[in-house]
Amino acid sequence: MKLLFLLCLFFPVSLQADVSWQTQSSHHLAQLLKSNPEHLLELNEAELIVFYRERKYKPLWLDATGRLNRAYDLLHVIIHAEDEGLEPSDYYLEEIKKFWDSKEPGESIYLDLLLTAALYRYSNHVYSGRFDPRDLDVDWHIQNRPLDVSNLLAEVAKNESITQVLKELAPQHSGYQLLKEQLQRFRDLKQHGGxxxxxxxxxxxxxxxxxxxxxxxxxxxxxxxxxxxxxxxxxxxxxxxxxxxxxxxxxxxxxxxxxxxxxxxxxxxxTVETRIRQIRINMERWRWMPRQLGKRYLMVNMTGFELYIMTNGSAVLTMPVIIGKSYRSTPSFSGLISNMEYNPYWTIPLNLTVEDYIPRQINDPLFFARKSIKLYRGRGNNMREIDPDTVNWKQLDKEHFPYWLRQDPGPKNALGRVKFLFSNPYEIYLHGTPDKHLFDRLVRTFSAGCIRVKDPVQLSAYLLNDGSQQMEEEVLANIHLGSNQKVKLPIAVPIYLVYWTAWIDKDGGMNFRHDIYGRDTRLNNFFGSD
Missing domain, CATH: 1.10.101.10 (PGBD-like superfamily/PGBD)
Incomplete structure (x- = not known):
């Protein structure tokens, strides 16, 4: 009876103390969140304000007994942010350490807000990039979906341990994970003196x-x-x-x-420090990529001058490519290849017409004829061919050019025998080329921005089905008919034009490439010293 009396006496007092702590901490947290005395930008974010309001300002990282397990999980991840190529100091690490062992109620509540702000910043950085690509690389146009912060906060709130939740924020692509392993390896080399x-x-x-x-x-x-x-x-x-x-x-x-x-x-x-920075820059680019690339897709790595056909995360075909010249560089973007064209016509872009082709015609009046290029005026029903000899070229410029050029299909056509179309605002596509000898070069920056592929017949066969020998023969048979033919793919295939200067090949080799377009240089200053 005595024990029962003590239990009855103890639990109401304990419960009363807990309720009192909850009331006071929630009130204090609401005040701190509203005043934001240290001006933490993350605490002004709508998702965080709504999250705390909906849970009646109940702390996320501690209760009446002290810090919760999830707080230790987050601190561990922040301390080891370098593993992801990030900077621990970006996530309020010193401030968190300052208040971590504080027994003062106000400081404990402020620690809760600090941890939430750190979670918000870290999760966004590791998920979609420490930097906005639009600020650092004007040639990067591939977009990752923003992190669903509200969903993340809900996941954190319902789990005692959040180690797995935080681990899954980083890209799970093998390209990123393998770079992460190499980052540790190169840092070990640095630790031993490089x-x-x-x-x-x-x-x-x-x-x-x-x-x-x-x-x-x-x-x-x-x-x-x-x-x-x-x-x-x-x-x-x-x-x-x-x-x-x-x-x-x-x-x-x-x-x-x-x-x-x-x-x-x-x-x-x-130096090993430069290589570490190069790995970190390319990990950042992976964070700019969509989380789902597709079960089957094409990826063109510009600095490696290679195209990969990817199926279930593995390259089933690798093919040499030619990319844009330094002054007509190929941008990084994505699209869907939905159509091909056998024996394509080539409508020559206006800038190439004025800057390259007209000067050649002026110097050599037979140039158009030799290259099977025809001059036209008007479009559709109003289109008519113009004799180049009747045009006074010196009176024309890019702003006043009422004509357009088109190259006929055939062995001289700059697009080769197959053209692969995907919608984009840059007038860029994949195609073959009559200049096969250029694939023997190590550095292949020869195009005006488009991607020239070495074996368009093999690529066509893969896009149409599995790349079988029979399909290649069918493609060749259609090409040999000589007529212009448009072919719709049975399934549109995603394509990503990327700029990796560091990656791991299929044999596990750490590859580095020269920064051909100077895009690493733009990012270098933002990654500090290594």
């Missing part, structure tokens, strides 16, 4: 004896290109080292000749 720069010296090649050969072995062993290093201290350049140099060159988009000349030496001298 690598030494190569001083100026002769070209190192098989058979050479030179003191830098020992340094070269050590360097390639660090980056995993040299796995058989029994001759670590020998200064003879043997065939095993030559093969390791080739692997390094392939990973960096260099001529894989096994010789360490000027270009390879400059690449080897890029």
């Amino acid at each position: 690598w030494q720069k190569f001083k100026p010296g002769p070209t190192l090649e098989p058979g050479a004896h030179h003191q830098q050969v020992v340094q070269l072995r050590q360097r390639l062993e660090m980056t995993g290109d040299l796995v058989e290093c029994s001759l670590r201290d020998i200064d003879i350049f043997d065939h095993v080292l030559a093969e390791a140099v080739k692997r390094y060159q392939l990973r960096h988009g260099l001529k894989a000749d096994g010789h360490v000349g000027g270009q390879t030496r400059r690449s080897l001298n890029i």
Whole structure:
């Protein structure tokens, strides 16, 4: 009876204290949220204000007994934000530490708001990017959907542990996750001192004896290109080292000749800090990407000059491409390929007409005829062909040009034998090319912005079904008819034109590429020092 009396006495008091704490903390939190004394921008966001109002300003991260488990989960993630290529200091880490152990009621409630503000900022950064791409890269036009913050807050509020909730905010694409692993690897290399720069010296090649050969072995062993290093201290350049140099060159988009000349030496001298920043920049670009790319899609990586046909996250076909010149660079954007055209006509864009083709015609009056290019005036029923010899070209410019040029289908057509159409405001599409020899170049920036593909027949077969030999033969048969034919795809296929300067290949190799359009340079200053 005595025990029962004590229990009856204890629980009402405990409950009363808890209710009192709830009332006081909610009142205090409402006041702090309204006054926002430290002017935390996140606390002015409508989603946070509505969230707290709907839960009657009940704290999210603590109760009468102290901090909840979810608060520890969030703190752990913030401390380790560097794992995602982010900066822990961006998420109020020092302020949170300042109030973390405070017993003063007002400071404890303020800690709750600090944690919520940190959650808001971190979740948006890791989900859709630390920076708005529109502010840093005028050539990036791929959009990720905004994070549903209200849904996130609801998920956090109903879970004691939020480790998994926070983990799933980052892109789950293998491209991002593999970069994340490499970021840790390169930071470990930095922790151990990175690598030494190569001083100026002769070209190192098989058979050479030179003191830098020992340094070269050590360097390639660090980056995993040299796995058989029994001759670590020998200064003879043997065939095993030559093969390791080739692997390094392939990973960096260099001529894989096994010789360490000027270009390879400059690449080897890029610091580990620069490589870390390059990885972080490309992780940021992945955060700008949509979370769902599609079960089947095309991806063109401009700096690698390659097109990938992706199925269920894996590349089933890789194909060399040619991209825009530096002064006519190809932007990053996405679209849906819904139609193809065999033996296409090419309506030459106005800027190319005025800047490139008219000057050639003036210098060579037979140029249009040799290239099967015809001059027209009017459109539709009013379209009529004009004899170029009757036009006074010197009286025309881009603002006053009543004509247009079209190249007939055939072996001379700049689009090759197949054109792949997808809607976009840039007049960019994929197509073949008669200039096959350009695919032998390492750096392939030769187009006016469009993407030239090496094997449009094979790509057509894949877009039509599974890329079977029979389908390729059907495509070829249609092309050989010689007539202009428009083909609607059975299923529209997403395409993404991206700018990765760091990525992991199918064999697990860490690839780096030169910043051909200077787009990394624009982002560099925003990523601090590494």
